[in-house]
Amino acid sequence: MSEKRLLFTKDHEWVLVEGNIARVGITDYAQNELGDVVFVDLPAEGDTVEEGEGFAVVESVKAVSDVYSPVSGTVVKVNEELESSPELINESPLDKGWIAEIEIAEGTQLDDLMNAEEYQAFIKEA
Amino acid sequence: MMNKTGVPLLFEISTPGRRGYRLPDLDVPEVPLEELLPAEYLRQQEPELPEVSEIEVVRHFTQLSRLNHGVDVDFYPLGSCTMKYNPRVNEDVAALPGFAAIHPYQPEETVQGALELMYNLSQYLAELSGLHSATLQPAAGAHGELTGLWIMKAFHEANGEGHRNEIIVPDSAHGTNPASAMMANYKVVEVPSDGRGGVDVEALRKLVGPNTAGLMLTNPNTLGLFDENICTIAELVHAAGGLLYYDGANANALMGIVKPGDTGFDIVHYNLHKTFSTPHGGGGPGAGPIVVSEKLAPFLPGPIVVKQGDRYVLKQPEKSIGRVKGFYGNFSVLVKAYAYIRSHGAEGLRQVSETAVVNANYLMHHLKDLYDLPYNRHCKHEFVLSGRRQKEQYGVRTLDIAKRLLDYGVHAPTVYFPLNVEEAIMIEPTETETKETLDRFIAAMRQIAEEAETDPESLRSAPHYTPVGRLDEARAARQPILRWRKA
Incomplete structure (x- = not known):
């Protein structure tokens, strides 16, 4: 997965937009800070999500963290492999560790999201 | 399956036919169990219990206890947990038959001493907090939080302001605060910290409003x-119509020095198992009494003990939210906390807090050049270092530092909390440690800071001298083995 195609949030989620579908996961920086992920609480397909609100939960040996949705819309697909292999988030955060695909609600703006370069600058500052 | 500690399981040393005791011959007529119990409750096979002698059992558990670390073994600077020494006199008092052998269904007239103790303890907590009345029922701090929030809710509803649905919580809060607010059906609103580590007052000003039910701090x-x-924070919240909840987790810093009620708090909980020295951390149970202001007193859970003439009676407060625990709370914990308060006296409790603060500042002063100190100002009873320098320069994480400390015979501090400090190391020495122990801890932390530079690998693979080495915590969480099974 090329980082160049991804957009990023200040809460360390990434989003890949293709058409009206947004695939969402957490960034390499986020998984590194969390440490070994031991459980992922996935949303259900059909759930509606609001931009900026928690829609999944990632639990590591260190902490339990909400994953905030970068877009508003409806969950159309979840990565069920995370149920048995939560370590995919550590091993492949931007690819095999994706969490859910969300059908983006009409009128959703993506303006607040950062590109890869901006995100790298953001985490250096943090 | 022999575990790594070298202490075999009771099942592994079991020998068929071996017994730890012999029952005397039956001297009453035998009744078949089938006549007493329905068939579905009778097991069809013998239970498979380990067959061992008494001394094998004693040695097994004694050996296991020697693998453990507790405050009776060595230093236990677990930040936010107040792992102080638990004086043995507390245990003596709690074991008195008048406390240990009474029953909660006994008539009030026959347990006047126990009721007097509960009444007095409530009064002492009210005095320390600067508030009005207490309930001793909550079983721990988080239970006190939930109880306090329910009281808050009942108060707002009684005033026709049941629409208030937001609880404000700082980003440095214990995780129990937002969790309790969620449990009480509130919406959690987070307020950031300012540059000095306190609540960002300007941010708070924008967050309070007509939906504010309260703030937890x-x-x-x-x-x-x-x-x-x-005081400004309290004014802002009160002006918006909200109430202030004091999380007493860190009350060990302030006894006899600051009364939370004087600074504007309406509800306070105390962790008796922390501040008032009753065993906790696997050895509980705890107790989390709450004290409230006069206007909230009618809503307290009941029954509470009140004094009528020279008699003590149990009474339900007028608009009580109901019981939050069976009977009267964890009574023996209340007795131990009472013994602690009485053996120290008012002046002694103030000294406890002063010494706790001096000890923490002493450690902080000696460690602040070795590790980063994000908020460099006088601390109270604990302080938070950051291991970010060690992480960035040598690839040694706070977890590695914590694990290495075990090799020096001390319990690791709290790590990765609070969440607003990167690679946090939270150290609380408590007042019960000697200067020699504090100096030994400083020496260990200095040694570890040097090891991070010269031999980082030894930290990454630590601990080396404990009964078991570095555990695979991720695998333990992902594939837990919760009980022994016969091979």
Whole structure:
């Protein structure tokens, strides 16, 4: 997965937009800070999500963290492999560790999201 | 399956036919169990219990206990947990038959001493908090939080303001605060910290409003810092119609020095198992009494003990939210806390807090050049270092530092909390440690800081001298083995 195609949030989620579908996961920086992920609480397909609100939960040996949705819309697909292999988030955060695909609600703006370069600058500052 | 500690399981040393005791011959007529119990409750096979002698059992558990670390073994600077020494006199008092052998269904007239103790303890907690009345029922701090929030809710509803649905919680809060607010059906609103580690007052000003039910605050907070703006914070929340909840997790810093009620708090909980020295951390149970202001007193859970003439009676407060625990709370914990308060006296409790604060500042002063100190100002009873320098320069994480400390015979501090400090190391020495112990801890932390530079690998693979080495915590969480099974 090329980082160049991804957009990023200040809460360390990434989003890949293709058409009206947004695939969402957490960034390499986020998984590194969390440490070994031991459980992922996935949303259900059909759930509606609001931009900026928690829609999944990632639990590591260190902490339990909400994953905030970068877009508003409806969950159309979840990565069920995370149920048995939560370590995919550590091993492949931007690819095999994706969490859910969300059908983006009409009128959703993506303006607040950062590109890869901006995100790298953001985490250096943090 | 022999575990790594070298102590075999009871099942592994079991020998068929071996017994730890012999029952005397039956001297009453035998009744078949089938006549007493329905068939579905009778097991069809013998239970498979380990067959061992008494001394094998004693040695097994004694050996296991020697693999453990507790405050009776060595230093236990677990930040936010107040792992102080638990004086043995507390245990003596709690074991008195008048406390240990009474029953909660006994008539009030026959347990006047126990009721007097509960009444007095409530009074002492009210005096320490600067508030009006207490319930001793909650079983722990988080239970006190939930009870306090229910009281808050009942109060707002009684005033026709049941629409207030937001609880404001700082980003440095214990995780129990937002969790309790969610449990009480509130919406959690987070307020950030300012540059000095306290609540960002300007941010708070924008967050309070007609939906504010209250604010939960730990003071000193989880950075061990006293919030200097507490009076302004209280004014802002009260002006918006909200109430202030004091999380007493860090009350060990303030006894006899600051009364939370004087700084504007309406509800306070105390962790008796922390501040008032009753065993906790696997050895519980705890107790989390709450004290409230006069206007909230009618809503307290009941029954509470009141004094009528020279008699003590149990009474339900007028608009009580109901019981929050069976009977009267964890009574023996209340007795131990009472013994602690009485054996120290008012002046002694103040000295406890003063010494706790001096000990923490002594450690902080000697460690602040070895590790980063994000908030460099006088602390209260605990302080938070950051291991970010060790992480960035040598690839040694706070977890590695914590694990290495075990090799020096001390319990690791709290790590990765509070969440607003990167690679946090939270250290709370408590007042019960000697200067020699504190110096030994400083020496260990200095040694570890040097090892991070010269031999980082030894930290990454630590601990080396404990009964078991570095555990695979991720695998333990992903594939837990919760009980022994016969091979």
